[in-house]
Amino acid sequence: MIQPTTRAVTVGEGLAVLIAAPGPLEDSPVFERGAGGAEANVACVLSQLGVPTGWLSRVGDDGFGRYLVRHLADRGVDTSTVTVDPARPTGVYVKERGSGSGRPADLAAGASRMLYYRTGSAASALSPADLTAAAPVLAQAELVHFSGITTALSPSATELTDALLALPRRGHLISFDLNYRPALWSRRTESAADILARHIGGSDVVFLGADEAEEVFGIGDADRLRTAFPQPRHLIVKNDKHSVTGFLGADRLEVPALTLEVTERIGAGDAFAGGYLAALLQGRPHEQLLRFGHLCAAAALTGTGDIADLPPLPTLESLAAATPSEWSALHYRPSLLVPENVAS
Numbered sequence: 001m002i003q004p005t006t007r008a009v010t011v012g013e014g015l016a017v018l019i020a021a022p023g024p025l026e027d028s029p030v031f032e033r034g035a036g037g038a039e040a041n042v043a044c045v046l047s048q049l050g051v052p053t054g055w056l057s058r059v060g061d062d063g064f065g066r067y068l069v070r071h072l073a074d075r076g077v078d079t080s081t082v083t084v085d086p087a088r089p090t091g092v093y094v095k096e097r098g099s100g101s102g103r104p105a106d107l108a109a110g111a112s113r114m115l116y117y118r119t120g121s122a123a124s125a126l127s128p129a130d131l132t133a134a135a136p137v138l139a140q141a142e143l144v145h146f147s148g149i150t151t152a153l154s155p156s157a158t159e160l161t162d163a164l165l166a167l168p169r170r171g172h173l174i175s176f177d178l179n180y181r182p183a184l185w186s187r188r189t190e191s192a193a194d195i196l197a198r199h200i201g202g203s204d205v206v207f208l209g210a211d212e213a214e215e216v217f218g219i220g221d222a223d224r225l226r227t228a229f230p231q232p233r234h235l236i237v238k239n240d241k242h243s244v245t246g247f248l249g250a251d252r253l254e255v256p257a258l259t260l261e262v263t264e265r266i267g268a269g270d271a272f273a274g275g276y277l278a279a280l281l282q283g284r285p286h287e288q289l290l291r292f293g294h295l296c297a298a299a300a301l302t303g304t305g306d307i308a309d310l311p312p313l314p315t316l317e318s319l320a321a322a323t324p325s326e327w328s329a330l331h332y333r334p335s336l337l338v339p340e341n342v343a344s
Helices: 038-048 063-074 128-133 135-140 148-152 155-166 192-201 210-217 222-228 268-281 286-301 313-320 324-328
Strands: 008-011 015-020 031-036 053-060 082-085 092-097 112-117 143-147 173-177 205-209 234-240 243-248 251-256
Touching: 008 038, 008 155, 015 063, 031 038, 031 063, 031 092, 038 053, 038 063, 038 143, 038 148, 038 268, 053 063, 053 128, 053 135, 128 135, 128 155, 143 148, 143 155, 143 268, 148 155, 148 192, 155 192, 173 268, 192 210, 205 210, 205 268, 210 222, 210 234, 222 234, 222 243, 222 251, 234 268, 234 286, 243 286, 251 286, 251 324, 268 286, 286 313
Parallel strands: 008 053, 008 143, 015 092, 053 082, 143 173, 173 205, 205 234
Antiparallel strands: 015 031, 092 112, 234 243, 243 251
8 A cells, every 4th residue: 555655766777685604605504584774774874864755666575575565664664665677686686794714715704795686687677667566656755766776777778767867757756876886887778877877867866986986976075066066056075984964055064973883784775775765754953864874884884784773763853963072982882872971
């Protein structure tokens, strides 16, 4: 059943995750099951922050697909716009984790590597027909979010994302995260830079990693990126692990990241986008949009799994309203968030 209050919709592939035991992949006797995928991660963050959210995707008629749908539904995400494809499988990726043993195939302790098995997946068949089927949900959503991963999946997926950008806005927002994945684009004959630039220019809210923007467009500086892409009202550039520059119209604001101990980096960018977009839909001021992004990214960086497990919304609201000195002294820890003098 369609949720009448759905405010946001994310569009893209979900993936079943098989998480290996630490050490060389060939030595892992068991794999823990999880869920991932950029837009699925963002949907779960939005839902945790009190924003009724739907997920538009395709999954296979298999156990992994049923697991993904259940996983998101259990987290409050509306899955009524997920199509079950009887002919194609659900995408899967394997997460290899390092143990630091020094063996040739092992990674450093705490490091991880992803191996994707998504060629020919159900989500690669996404097309404009999926937008037609989801029209009732899309019409009521105040915001639709997708990423460069979605459009890279296949030519038909690019047709979908182009059609999405062409939909009448009627005051609604389109959000786009660059999420450049060279391996996906290596199977395409079209220019990734041309397609991605078109999507940036056609969106209202855009998230860019400075490193990936440098790789795609040859521009990694936040101010130069704003000059190159003046169209989005919201342009958010993740400079590196230390700060994010946010452009809101003509306003420019740089907000430092929090002090923390990284457990795993996977999903942090998706969590940042989810936090920013939730704060935007909740009408928060510019600085708090960026701070909500940082706080949600911190939850992902200090947790495990692709989907961030967030502190309660009142806790995030209190931290996002901190003074500049309080913010700079904040040391983010899972289940224990305390201001400290980080210089000591």
